[in-house]
Amino acid sequence: MRALVVEHGEAGPVRFADVEDPVPSGDEAVVEIRHIGLNFGELNYIDQWPAGAVHGHDAAGVVIRAAADGSGPPAGTRVAVGMAPHAWAERVAVRPASLGTVPESVDLAAGAALGIAGVTPLRVLRRRSLLARDVLVTGASGGVGRFAVQLAALAGARVTALVGSPDRAAGLRDLGAGEVLTDLAGTGRRFDLVLDTVGGPLVEQAWRSLAEGGTIHLVGYSSGQATTFPPGELFGFGEPRAIATYGDMTPTGGELTDLLGLMAAGKLTAPIGLRGDWRDVGDAVRALFARKVPGKIVLDVL
Numbered sequence: 001m002r003a004l005v006v007e008h009g010e011a012g013p014v015r016f017a018d019v020e021d022p023v024p025s026g027d028e029a030v031v032e033i034r035h036i037g038l039n040f041g042e043l044n045y046i047d048q049w050p051a052g053a054v055h056g057h058d059a060a061g062v063v064i065r066a067a068a069d070g071s072g073p074p075a076g077t078r079v080a081v082g083m084a085p086h087a088w089a090e091r092v093a094v095r096p097a098s099l100g101t102v103p104e105s106v107d108l109a110a111g112a113a114l115g116i117a118g119v120t121p122l123r124v125l126r127r128r129s130l131l132a133r134d135v136l137v138t139g140a141s142g143g144v145g146r147f148a149v150q151l152a153a154l155a156g157a158r159v160t161a162l163v164g165s166p167d168r169a170a171g172l173r174d175l176g177a178g179e180v181l182t183d184l185a186g187t188g189r190r191f192d193l194v195l196d197t198v199g200g201p202l203v204e205q206a207w208r209s210l211a212e213g214g215t216i217h218l219v220g221y222s223s224g225q226a227t228t229f230p231p232g233e234l235f236g237f238g239e240p241r242a243i244a245t246y247g248d249m250t251p252t253g254g255e256l257t258d259l260l261g262l263m264a265a266g267k268l269t270a271p272i273g274l275r276g277d278w279r280d281v282g283d284a285v286r287a288l289f290a291r292k293v294p295g296k297i298v299l300d301v302l
Contacts, residue, residue, distance in 0.1 A: 003054045003089035004036075004281060006046055013046035014055050014088070014281060022086075022093035029072050029094055030065035031079060035112035036088045036278060038297040039143070040222060042116075043285055056088030057081075058115025060108050061301075063099075064091070072096025078104075080111030080260060082119055082252035088278075090301060100256025103264040110263060110270035111256075113143065113296040119255045121148035123248060124195055124217045131156035134189055136206065139197035139222060140177065141168035143296040146271035148195050149175045154267060160189060162202075168294065175269075184209055193217070200225030203243070204233065213239035219246045271295030277302055 007015040024030050037058035042049075049055060059081040066074050073079060073096065081087050084098040102111045121144055125135075135152045139145045140161035152159045153176025161177035162184065163169050169180045181187060184202075190211035196203060199221030206216055207229070262268035273295035276284055284297050 001090040003086075004056060004278070006049045006051050006053050006055045008047065008051045013043045013285065016279075017052070019054060019089065022089075022091055024065065024067070024093035026068040027071055027095055029063050029067045029096060029099070031059075031061045031081060031092050031094055031099075032064045033059045033061040033081075033087065033090060033092060033301050035060045035109045036299050036301060037112040037115055037117070037143075038281075038284060038288055038299065039116050040288060041220065043288065044222075054086035054089050054092075057083050057085065058112055058117075059084075059087040059092070060102065060111035061092075067096060072099060073101055078102040078108055078111070080114050080256050082115035082256045095251070097251030097253045099253050100260050102260055106260055106263045107270075109272065109275065109298050109300070111260065112298050113270040113272050114256055114259050115252065117143035117296055118147045118259045119252045120144050120219050120246065121151050121195060122255050122259060124148075124219060124246060125151050125155060125193075127217075128193065128215075129155075130193065132158070133192040134158050134160065134211070136160045136162060136189075136191040136194045136209070137177075137197075138162045138194065138202055138206065139164075139220065140172055140180070141294045142197060142222070143271060144195075144197050144219060146172070146175060146295050147268075149177050150268055152176070152193075152195075154262070157193075160187070160191070164291070168291075170294065175271075190214070195219060198223045200227055203227040204229055207233065207241070207243070210241050212241065215242045215244055217244045217246055270298075272298050274298070276300070 197220035200223035273293040278299040
């Protein structure tokens with residue numbers, strides 16, 4: 001079967017290769033993949049994975065063999081695969097804990113857009129009540145950011161979306177952002193929660209706009225820059241503020257099911273900015289790195 005494997009060097013970050021069909025263990029289902037979802041981190045930091053390994057974590061398809069132990073969905077079930085290894089192949093073996101059942105009313109391709117981009121903000125935003133609180137989402141035009149804006153608004157937050165340029169702001173108010181900014185310098189708001197996907201100097205700026213008792217959750221570092229705090233910046237009186245890391249890669253089936261339920265109810269949309277053929281993955285990767293695509297890139301496995 002064909003798969004996208006890790007390629008180090010100028011020809012990368014991925015290439016097509018013929019690989020062996022998966023041999024499932026007793027607690028794994030075999031899924032025929034129909035769509036894959038690209039993520040910036042797994043493609044930009046490709047050296048973290050061994051060359052030649054089947055790459056990718058997010059996809060969607062149909063179960064063609066149920067797990068032998070009887071767990072998980074039966075054959076014929078449409079499923080989303082989230083944060084599971086080796087997902088960018090024609091067929092993958094997956095534990096049911098990493099699968100979410102896609103309702104018939106939801107486009108299967110939308111399931112491939114979830115995974116890392118949808119589960120990450122859901123887990124962060126569930127950590128505290130957001131009703132009538134001020135939430136800042138940085139890098140709001142990306143896949144994680146567009147899901148975060150929608151989910152925070154659904155939870156009753158007053159959402160501010162921060163983007164890198166005015167042309168990246170399109171559609172964010174329709175998703176639930178009450179305010180869209182390109183710079184934090186002029187805002188007088190104090191945020192109870194900051195979901196940061198950018199890192200670098202922006203974290204220090206967000207810290208200065210953080211309310212007492214507030215938290216910055218670091219879920220990405222797309223800027224690739226260091227964060228530096230001036231002397232005394234992290235000292236203060238009043239209710240403690242915090243910076244929290246995020247690195248939870250535990251099974252995502254429950255969250256995928258919740259997100260797909262919101263989609264079926266018409267409360268959440270998949271922010272797919274580019275849909276194409278996986279044979280054109282090179283063009284899709286270049287568009288992703290050039291920041292030319294708002295939201296997610298989903299490729300059809302043909």
